[in-house]
Each structure stands twice: as structure tokens, then as C-alpha cells.
Amino acid sequence: MSITTLRVLLFSITCILFFEGFNLYQKKEKSIILLDEKMAFTPHEFYIDNVVDERNDRSSVAALITNNTTHTSAIEKADLQGGAATAIKQFVNHNLARNTTLSPVIITLKEFKLTESTLPGGRVNGHLLVVFSFELQLKYITVHLMDYSGGIRYDRSDKQPDAAEPALRRGIEEALLAFNTWMDQQADSNALLAKVVKVHFTDYTEKQEGDTIYYAINRPLKWSDFQDKPRASRFEAEIFTSIGYTEQMAVVKGVIDINIALKVDLPKSDCWIKGDSHDDYILNHEQRHFDIEKLVAEHFKEKISGMTLPVENYDGPINVEYLETLREATRMQKQYDAETHHGMDRQAQEQWNDRIDKELKAYGVKK
Numbered sequence: 001m002s003i004t005t006l007r008v009l010l011f012s013i014t015c016i017l018f019f020e021g022f023n024l025y026q027k028k029e030k031s032i033i034l035l036d037e038k039m040a041f042t043p044h045e046f047y048i049d050n051v052v053d054e055r056n057d058r059s060s061v062a063a064l065i066t067n068n069t070t071h072t073s074a075i076e077k078a079d080l081q082g083g084a085a086t087a088i089k090q091f092v093n094h095n096l097a098r099n100t101t102l103s104p105v106i107i108t109l110k111e112f113k114l115t116e117s118t119l120p121g122g123r124v125n126g127h128l129l130v131v132f133s134f135e136l137q138l139k140y141i142t143v144h145l146m147d148y149s150g151g152i153r154y155d156r157s158d159k160q161p162d163a164a165e166p167a168l169r170r171g172i173e174e175a176l177l178a179f180n181t182w183m184d185q186q187a188d189s190n191a192l193l194a195k196v197v198k199v200h201f202t203d204y205t206e207k208q209e210g211d212t213i214y215y216a217i218n219r220p221l222k223w224s225d226f227q228d229k230p231r232a233s234r235f236e237a238e239i240f241t242s243i244g245y246t247e248q249m250a251v252v253k254g255v256i257d258i259n260i261a262l263k264v265d266l267p268k269s270d271c272w273i274k275g276d277s278h279d280d281y282i283l284n285h286e287q288r289h290f291d292i293e294k295l296v297a298e299h300f301k302e303k304i305s306g307m308t309l310p311v312e313n314y315d316g317p318i319n320v321e322y323l324e325t326l327r328e329a330t331r332m333q334k335q336y337d338a339e340t341h342h343g344m345d346r347q348a349q350e351q352w353n354d355r356i357d358k359e360l361k362a363y364g365v366k367k
Contacts, residue, residue: 029060029077032165034091039173042097045183045193048176049104049137051089055111058084062114062164065124073118078164084112088172096176103193105179106142108133112171114164119155126163128152130171134179136192138312143192146182148175188253197256197309199318201301204246204261215264215294217366221271221287228272235342237273239286241266241293243300243329245322247315256311260318262301264294284353285343291356292332298363300325 060079067073080087088107111131119125131149135142152171156163187193205214213225226237244263249256273282303321310316340348360366 029079031081032062032078032087032168033081034087034169034172035165036091036094037169037173039096039176041177041180043099043102043180043183045187046103046105046180047098047100048089048092048096049106051085051092051107051109053083053085053109054133055084055109055113057113061112061168063116064114064164065116065118065158067158073158080168084109088112091169091172092176104137105145106135106137107175108135110147112168114167116164118158122158124156124158124163126152126154126156126167128167128171130175132175132179139310141312143312145192146179148178150174150178189251191249191251191256191311193254194251194256194311195254197258197311197314199258199260199304199309201305202259202261204263204265211268212265213268215290215297217360221283221290223273223278223283225268226271226273227268228270230272230274236277236279237282237286238271239266239289240270241290241329241333243293243297243325247318256314258314260301260304262297264290264297266290281346281349282343285340285349288336288349288352288356289333291360292336293329294365295356295359295363296325296329296332298359298365299328302363 060077061084062078064076064078065073066076082090088109092107109131110133111129114126114128116124116126129151131147133147134145136145150171152167152174154163154167183193203214203216205216206212213219213221221239226239231238242263242265244265246261246263248259248261251257271286300321304318307317307321309318336352339345340352343349357366
């Protein structure tokens with residue numbers, strides 16, 4: 001046997017002895033199977049739709065103290081069978097009531113780690129850290145609901161090796177119990193958890209009239225409302241109407257209740273008339289501009305009232321329809337002036353008077 005061959009053989013034997021000695025202190029990772037145990041509560045607001053693992057360290061969930069053949073302590077790595085997310089999802093599906101008509105929730109694992117350390121007298125201390133994030137799965141997005149941070153501590157004999165699985169199971173159960181309690185408390189008042197949106201309309205008013213006139217059937221325009229200076233224009237008179245609204249929201253027993261106060265208004269300081277053209281016919285023509293603005297506002301109310309608004313973005317469709325309402329108002333005002341030739345065509349004016357009155361009565365604005 002050559003010296004080189006002998007060196008290789010001695011090196012191989014040394015490596016074998018070294019790795020055999022190392023295995024006494026770092027055993028092969030084992031799997032932990034979570035035992036089925038029905039949870040003592042039934043969710044009435046949610047079900048768990050998925051479990052996602054976002055831990056910084058996605059290696060084994062446990063570092064356990066175990067005794068080896070030389071009667072010294074060794075660290076044994078252990079992971080949930082199939083991985084943390086898969087195992088926890090399976091455990092939850094088996095042991096927590098799952099009603100898919102309720103709100104779907106995603107559990108995101110932030111921390112889930114069980115660490116054991118030795119104590120004097122042959123005792124072992126265990127500490128489980130649990131940090132879960134709970135998110136509501138909506139149609140297109142997920143919305144954060146709450147974070148849970150908790151843990152489990154235990155003290156066992158080094159002769160009792162099976163404390164890890166009950167601790168991991170209990171940590172999951174306590175996180176879910178805390179979330180269930182939070183959901184029950186929030187269900188009636190949290191807009192994120194609302195099931196439906198209801199819209200109510202009112203007409204915006206002010207106790208004392210100032211410069212702004214808010215539309216009311218018993219408050220027609222008067223010549224005294226025309227307070228601006230006459231402008232260089234081919235028209236005898238002019239007003240500037242607008243549509244707006246204020247919105248108030250409250251959540252009542254899981255219902256998003258929206259009150260929209262519509263503003264159909266005009267400022268007196270923007271109304272003007274030339275000279276002594278205080279003619280009732282001209283005043284009626286300007287009043288009909290105000291009436292048209294009210295009709296378009298009623299169209300807006302009708303469209304919104306017929307919608308099923310999404311709880312996650314109820315303002316989106318309202319805003320879109322409001323912009324369309326402004327465009328409709330512009331189109332209708334232009335059509336009115338074009339067809340009546342700004343009131344000069346008396347026959348067309350009479351037709352518009354009848355049309356406007358008929359629509360105002362249909363919407364209950366005018367008797």
C-alpha cells in the first residue's frame with residue numbers, strides 16, 4: 001500500500017468518525033403531524049379560505065431538545081408534515097367549521113417557531129412564538145383585518161419528548177379563537193365586514209337662505225334673485241345652475257348606510273338680467289333651466305337606487321354616475337336652449353314646459 005493511498009484511507013475513516021459524532025448532536029429533521037381536534041367554537045362571520053407562508057425563516061418550525069445514545073442533549077429539527085402552510089390549512093379545514101357563505105379569510109404566517117432549551121435538573125423549557133395576519137379576501141383584492149401575536153410556554157421533563165405537537169396545535173387554536181372574537185365584535189360596525197350597501201337620498205337645505213338658492217318646488221326664482229351686474233351678451237337674462245351632493249356613511253348591523261344629500265343650486269350673485277326686462281315669460285324660461293337641473297338630479301337618484309353597490313368600493317360607481325350626471329345636465333341644458341332658441345320660440349317653450357312639468361310630477365317633485 002502506498003503512502004498516498006494510506007493517507008486517503010485515514011482521511012476517509014476520520015471523516016466517517018467525525019460525521020458520526022456530529023450526528024449525535026444534530027439529528028435528521030423529523031416531521032410533526034398535527035392531530036385532529038375539533039375547535040370549541042363555530043365562526044359565524046368567516047371561514048378560512050387559505051393559509052400563506054410569509055415567514056422570513058421558512059425552515060423547520062421547531063428546534064427540540066432530545067436525548068441521544070450518549071445520554072447528552074441534542075437539538076432535533078422538526079417541521080410540520082408537508083410544510084407549515086399546508087399542514088395548518090389541513091388542520092383548520094378538518095377542525096374548524098367551514099361555511100363558504102360567510103366571508104373568506106386568508107391566514108398569513110409571519111412567525112411560527114417553537115424553540116426548546118435545557119434547564120437544570122433534567123427539565124426542558126419550550127417557547128412557541130405565533131404571529132399571524134388575517135386578511136379578508138374580496139373579489140379583486142385582499143384587505144388587512146387584524147394581526148395576532150401570541151405564544152405558548154411549557155416546562156417538561158427531558159424524558160417526555162412529545163410536547164411539541166400539542167403546543168403547536170394550541171398556538172393555532174388560540175390565534176383562531178382571538179380572531180373569531182375580534183370578528184364577532186367588529187361585524188356590526190366595521191365597514192370592511194359589511195354585507196350590503198343601502199343608499200338614502202335627501203334634498204340639501206340650509207336653515208337660513210344666503211347667496212345660494214337650493215332647489216325647492218315652493219321656492220321659485222324671483223327677479224330679486226338676479227343680483228349680478230348685466231353682462232355683455234345677446235341674452236336678456238342668465239342663471240348658472242349646478243348639481244352636487246354631500247355624503248354621510250354609517251355601519252348599522254352589518255349594513256353600510258349611506259345618506260346622500262343632493263344639492264341642486266344656483267348662486268344669486270351669478271344671476272343677471274338686462275335693464276327692465278322683468279318679464280314673466282323670461283323668468284319662466286330661466287326657472288325651467290333650474291327645473292331641468294332638478295330632473296337630472298332625479299335621474300342620478302334613480303340610477304344609484306337601482307344599483308347593487310359593492311361594499312369594498314361603493315363610492316366608485318357613485319362617482320362614475322355623478323360625472324355622467326354632470327355631462328347629462330350640460331347636454332340637456334344645451335338641448336333646451338337650442339330647441340327653444342333661448343326662449344324666443346314660444347311654441348317650443350310651451351312644449352318644454354309641459355315636458356318638464358310631466359317629469360317633475362312623475363318623480364313626485366311637483367304635485
